[in-house]
Amino acid sequence: MRVLLTGGAGFIGRHVLTNLISSGHQVRVFDSLRADVHHGRTPALDGELVIGDVRDGAALDEALRDIDAVCHLAAKVGLGVDLQDLPDYASSNDYGTAELLAAMTRADVGRITLASSMVAYGAGLCACPEHGSVPPLPRSEADLAGGEFEPRCPICRRTLSPRLVGEDDPVSPQNGYAASKVAQEHLVSAWARASGGSAIALRYHNVYGPGMPRDTPYAGVAAVFLSALRNGRAPRVFEDGGQRRDFVHVRDIATATVRAVEHEQGGMAVFNVGSGTPRTIREMAAGLSRAVGGPEPVVTGEFRLGDVRHITADSSRVREEFGWRPRVDFAVGLSELADGGGESAAGR
Numbered sequence: 001m002r003v004l005l006t007g008g009a010g011f012i013g014r015h016v017l018t019n020l021i022s023s024g025h026q027v028r029v030f031d032s033l034r035a036d037v038h039h040g041r042t043p044a045l046d047g048e049l050v051i052g053d054v055r056d057g058a059a060l061d062e063a064l065r066d067i068d069a070v071c072h073l074a075a076k077v078g079l080g081v082d083l084q085d086l087p088d089y090a091s092s093n094d095y096g097t098a099e100l101l102a103a104m105t106r107a108d109v110g111r112i113t114l115a116s117s118m119v120a121y122g123a124g125l126c127a128c129p130e131h132g133s134v135p136p137l138p139r140s141e142a143d144l145a146g147g148e149f150e151p152r153c154p155i156c157r158r159t160l161s162p163r164l165v166g167e168d169d170p171v172s173p174q175n176g177y178a179a180s181k182v183a184q185e186h187l188v189s190a191w192a193r194a195s196g197g198s199a200i201a202l203r204y205h206n207v208y209g210p211g212m213p214r215d216t217p218y219a220g221v222a223a224v225f226l227s228a229l230r231n232g233r234a235p236r237v238f239e240d241g242g243q244r245r246d247f248v249h250v251r252d253i254a255t256a257t258v259r260a261v262e263h264e265q266g267g268m269a270v271f272n273v274g275s276g277t278p279r280t281i282r283e284m285a286a287g288l289s290r291a292v293g294g295p296e297p298v299v300t301g302e303f304r305l306g307d308v309r310h311i312t313a314d315s316s317r318v319r320e321e322f323g324w325r326p327r328v329d330f331a332v333g334l335s336e337l338a339d340g341g342g343e344s345a346a347g348r
Contacts, residue, residue, distance in 0.1 A: 001025050001026070001068045001069055001261075001262070002025070002026045002027075002028070002066055002067050002068045002069075003020055003025050003026070003027050003028070003067070003068065003069050003070070003071055003261060004027075004028050004030055004063055004064060004067045004069075004070045004071070004109075005017055005020065005027050005028070005029050005030065005070075005071045005073065006030045006031065006054055006070070006071070006072045006073055006074035006100065007030075007031055007072070007073035007074030007075060007115075008027070008029030008030070008031055008045065008047075008049075008073065009029060009031040009033060009038065009042075009043050009045060009049070010031070010037065010073065010074075011207075011211045011212055011213055011250065012073060012115065012204070012207060012250055012253060012254070012257075013029070013031070013073045014043070014045070014211065015209070015211075015250045015251055015253070015254035016071060016073065016253075016254045016257045016258065017029060017045060017046065017047060018046070018254070019251075019254040019255060019257070019258045020071075020258055020261070021046055021047060023258055023262075025258075025261075026047075027046075027047040027048070028047065028048045028050060028063060028067065029045055029047055029048065029049045029050065030050045030052055030054070030059075030060075030063045030074070031049065031050075031051065031052075031074065032051065032052060032053040032054070032074070033051055034076070037213075050062070050063050053096070054072075054074050054092075054096035054097070054099055054100050055091065055092070055095055055096045055099050056099070057099050057102065057103055060099060060100060060103035061103055061106060061107065064103055064104060064106075064107035064109055065107070067107065067109050068109070068111065069109065069111035069112070069113070069261055070100065070104060070109060070111065070112045070113070071112075071113045071115075071257065071261050072097065072100060072112055072113065072114050072115065073115040074092075074096065075092060075093045075096075075115070075180075075181075075184075076088050076089055076092040076093055076177075076180075077177065077213075078177055079175070079177065079220070081175055081176075082176075083176070085176055085177075086176045089176045089177055089179070089180040090176075090180060090183075092180075093177075093180035093181065093183070093184055094180050094183045094184060094187065097114075097183075097184045097187050097188065098187055100112075101187060101188065101191040104191075104197075105191075105195060110195065110196070110197040110198060111197060111198045111199075111261075111264060112188060112191075112192075112197065112198070112199050112200075113199075113200045113201075113202065113257060113260045113261045114184060114185065114188050114199065114200065114201045114202065115202060115204060115257070116181050116184065116185055116201040116202060116203045116204070116270070117177075117178070117181045117203055117204055118165075118203050118204065118205045118206070118246075118272070118274070118311060118313060119173065119174070119175070119177060119178035119181060120171045120172075120173055120178055120181055120182050120185070120203060121165050121169060121170075121171060121172060121203075121311060122171070122172035122173060122174040122178065122308065122311075123135065123136050123151065123172065123174070123308045123309065123310075123311065124163075124165040124169060124172075124308075124310070124311050125163060125165065125169055125170075126151055126153075126160035126161060126162060126163060126310070127160060127161040127162070127163045128153040128155070128156065128158060128160055129158065129161075130153070130155075130156055130158065131153055131155050131156060133163065134153055134154055134155065134160070135154065135170075135172065136151030136152065136153070136154070136160055136309070137151060137152045137153070137154045137157070138306075139151055139152075139305075139309065141305055144239075144303040144305065145303075147240070147301060149239045149240055149242065149243075149303070149309060150309065151309050151310075162244050162278070162309075162310035162312065164278075164312055164313060164314035165272070165311065165312065165313060165314060166272070166314045166317075167203070167270045167271065167272055167314075167317055174306070174308070184201075185201045185270070188201060188268065189201075189268040192267050192268040193267065193268070196266065198263075198264045198265050198266065198267075199267070199268040199269070200260045200263065200265070200268075200269050200270075200271065201268070201269070201270045201271070202256065202257060202260055202270075202271050202273050202318075203270065203271065203272050203273065203313070204248070204253055204273050204274075205245070205246040205247075205248050205272065205273065205274035205275070205311075205312070205313045205315075206245045206246055206247045206248065206274075207248055207249075207250050207253050208222050208247055208248075208249065208250065208333065208337060209249050209250030209251060209328075209333060209336070209337060210250070210336065210337065210340040211250070211340075212250070212337065221281060221284065222247075222284055222288065222337065225284065225285050225288050225289075225297070226288055226292070226337065226338065229288060229289060229292045229294040229295075229338075230292070232294070232295075233295070234289070234294070234295035234296060234297055234298045235285040235288065235289060235297040235298070236297070236298055236300050236302070237281055237282055237285050237297045237298065237299045237300060238281070238300060238301075238302045238303055238304065238307070239281075239299075239301065239302070239303050239307075239309075240282075240299060240301070241280055241281050241282025241285070241297070241299045242280050242281075242282065243280060243281045243307075243308075243309055243310060244278045244279070244280055244309075244310040244311070244312050245278070245279060245280075245281065245284070245310075245311065245312060246274035246275055246276070246277070246278055246279070246311075246312040246313045246315075247275060247279055247284060247330065247333075248273065248274050248275040248326060249275075249326065249328035249333045251327070251328055252273075252275070252326040252327055252328055253273060255324060255327070256271075256273045256318060256322065256324045257273075259318075259322040259323075259324050260322065263321075263322060269321075271315075271317055271318040271321070271322075272313040272314060272315045272317065272318065273313070273315060273318055274312065274313030274315045275315075275326045275330070276313070276314075276315050276316075276319075276326065277330070278310075278312040279330065282297060282299065284334075285297035287330065287331060287334040288334055288337070288338060290334075291331075291334045291335045291337070291338035291339075292338045
């Protein structure tokens with residue numbers, strides 16, 4: 001199959017490119033090589049590289065010639081906390097996706113796989129012993145300062161327990177980046193409905209691995225911890241370190257993405273892609289400390305107002321429909337990350 005891979009020069013994109021090629025597909029990479037990501041460097045890639053912006057309809061028309069399917073990873077990433085970045089998120093992610101879908105329609109390309117994100121869920125839903133699954137109350141500064149880190153029920157204010165989020169849970173984007181990813185999903189869904197095309201959105205959870213950038217919204221904490229350890233300092237863990245995440249290796253993400261590219265269906269489908277094993281931030285820090293042979297993490301009790309306490313995935317749907325399983329053991333993945341490090345100049 002001939003695949004157009006947008007954002008194929010970035011962190012996840014390079015791993016997806018390798019997997020697509022090894023699976024026998026012909027790949028054309030379309031990447032703008034954003035200055036804030038690649039810093040003027042052109043990476044060496046297998047396959048064909050076309051430098052262009054997804055907001056450029058004419059460039060997309062050329063890139064889509066003789067293409068069977070699109071894998072859309074191109075996006076402005078980040079933590080989404082600077083409000084001055086809102087126009088860039090909307091333009092790069094949402095307007096760019098709209099231009100891509102319009103160009104696909106002109107080129108009669110009827111299949112797209114979209115890289116979405118777990119940040120779409122915000123804080124997700126938690127379990128109240130009395131009221132069942134509920135959205136947690138925003139955590140107050142007073143509670144956090146007093147060491148009360150677990151979220152509370154919006155009805156009875158009892159402490160909530162974490163639960164796995166499923167694809168049918170409501171989305172609740174908490175920042176500009178997250179809002180742009182939800183908008184991408186809506187655009188792709190509308191395109192699939194109107195065109196009769198095949199669309200799959202993959203909500204990646206906390207992706208880590210070789211080439212991981214420090215500003216990724218997926219696993220930036222791992223890069224921060226690793227940077228401290230490289231400088232002989234103990235990782236500083238916020239709150240009590242009990243925040244739960246689902247860390248999934250980038251090679252496993254690439255395998256799931258290629259399965260989605262190869263899967264044709266009518267309409268739109270959404271899949272969580274995570275390891276299926278929740279781990280705490282403290283576990284991540286301790287694992288990296290062991291892998292590097294550095295000092296043990298320090299749990300500081302510090303906090304950032306607005307941080308999500310727990311967000312972990314139910315990835316059973318992607319396992320059942322694609323026959324996909326994560327293969328990289330967490331300890332092995334951390335050791336590999338420690339050996340190779342993260343890259344500040346890598347994008348998605």
